[in-house]
Amino acid sequence: MNLEIPFNMLLVEDDPGDQKLVKSALSAQDVKINLHIASCAEDALKYLQLSENGDVDCPWPNLIVLDLNMPGMGGKEFLTYIKAEKALCSIPVVILTTSDSEADIKECYGMYAAGYIQKPGKPAEFRDIVRNMITYWFTDGLSAKHHLQANELEKVGGK
Amino acid sequence: MYEFEEVVILLVEDDLGDQKLVAKALAKERIANKLRITSSGEEALQYLDRSKAGDKDSPMPDLILLDLNMPGIGGQEFLRLLKSDHELTTIPVVILTTSDSDRDILESFKLQASGYIKKPGSLEAFHQIMHDVTDYWFVICKRVHHDSGCKKRDTTCSVG
Numbered sequence: 001m002n003l004e005i006p007f008n009m010l011l012v013e014d015d016p017g018d019q020k021l022v023k024s025a026l027s028a029q030d031v032k033i034n035l036h037i038a039s040c041a042e043d044a045l046k047y048l049q050l051s052e053n054g055d056v057d058c059p060w061p062n063l064i065v066l067d068l069n070m071p072g073m074g075g076k077e078f079l080t081y082i083k084a085e086k087a088l089c090s091i092p093v094v095i096l097t098t099s100d101s102e103a104d105i106k107e108c109y110g111m112y113a114a115g116y117i118q119k120p121g122k123p124a125e126f127r128d129i130v131r132n133m134i135t136y137w138f139t140d141g142l143s144a145k146h147h148l149q150a151n152e153l154e155k156v157g158g159k
Numbered sequence: 160m161y162e163f164e165e166v167v168i169l170l171v172e173d174d175l176g177d178q179k180l181v182a183k184a185l186a187k188e189r190i191a192n193k194l195r196i197t198s199s200g201e202e203a204l205q206y207l208d209r210s211k212a213g214d215k216d217s218p219m220p221d222l223i224l225l226d227l228n229m230p231g232i233g234g235q236e237f238l239r240l241l242k243s244d245h246e247l248t249t250i251p252v253v254i255l256t257t258s259d260s261d262r263d264i265l266e267s268f269k270l271q272a273s274g275y276i277k278k279p280g281s282l283e284a285f286h287q288i289m290h291d292v293t294d295y296w297f298v299i300c301k302r303v304h305h306d307s308g309c310k311k312r313d314t315t316c317s318v319g
Contacts, residue, residue: 083271105301105302105303106249109248109249109303110249112242112271114273114274115251115296115299115300116300118301129299132294132299135291136291139291140276141275
């Protein structure tokens with residue numbers, strides 16, 4: 001398929017400091033990834049709705065990075081919701097949170113999270129972690145290739 | 160404490176050459192790992208049944224590497240069955256296959272694969288990929304510790 005299609009990541013994170021850290025870590029990578037930020041789960045859902053409807057400003061995310069502790073709809077609720085949606089469930093979701101509770105870890109994997117990362121304290125560590133995550137998902141991994149939404153693939157008949 | 164534990168990786172792969180490649184690549188990794196190999200989806204399901212029953216020789220895997228194209232039930236059917244089993248669903252499954260078809264990729268993610276990697280051509284590339292995979296799942300990511308339950312070594316625990 002077309003390798004020129006840029007990669008897109010949706011970050012669901014309310015803390016502006018952490019938003020900045022992810023943004024800066026991404027900009028230090030070789031792989032070009034467009035970062036879209038939703039400051040709460042509700043905004044992320046709106047983004048995904050627009051994306052499904054073909055809004056060019058809301059390109060389909062190849063990966064969602066999700067905080068757990070947010071006001072309003074929490075991360076776990078968001079995860080449960082999108083994994084139950086036929087059109088959205090194929091997007092891999094990686095948890096990025098301060099929590100290292102065994103219960104949270106087990107619950108998130110049980111709800112089909114595709115990774116669970118505890119936010120590191122230092123920016124340099126943050127960069128390293130993001131680098132490794134990008135390598136796994138966008139360099140080694142082909143998830144980034146799957147830029148087609150589920151319904152789009154059905155429309156074009158697949159390959 | 161957990162960082163020094165040996166992790167268990169289950170490879171579900173019918174091709175003997177690829178089995179060897181993965182084994183070689185993982186043997187080089189600094190993260191201590193125990194590789195278990197099954198040559199089909201059916202064998203892997205049997206292995207996991209034994210894991211669930213607490214069989215010491217079939218430790219519960221921390222990661223599954225799964226080929227798609229295998230005789231018998233095939234990778235995607237195996238994945239579907241695994242993800243519908245509440246005792247096994249938290250194990251991350253990374254697809255490792257020759258296919259790069261959009262349909263296979265999308266279907267695998269719909270079935271909740273936690274990664275999709277096209278088998279590389281060279282041994283060197285295989286090493287690099289296995290290094291990145293083990294780094295992601297065992298260094299960067301937190302994982303579920305399966306041995307925290309009573310089924311680990313406690314022979315007095317009743318087995319269903």
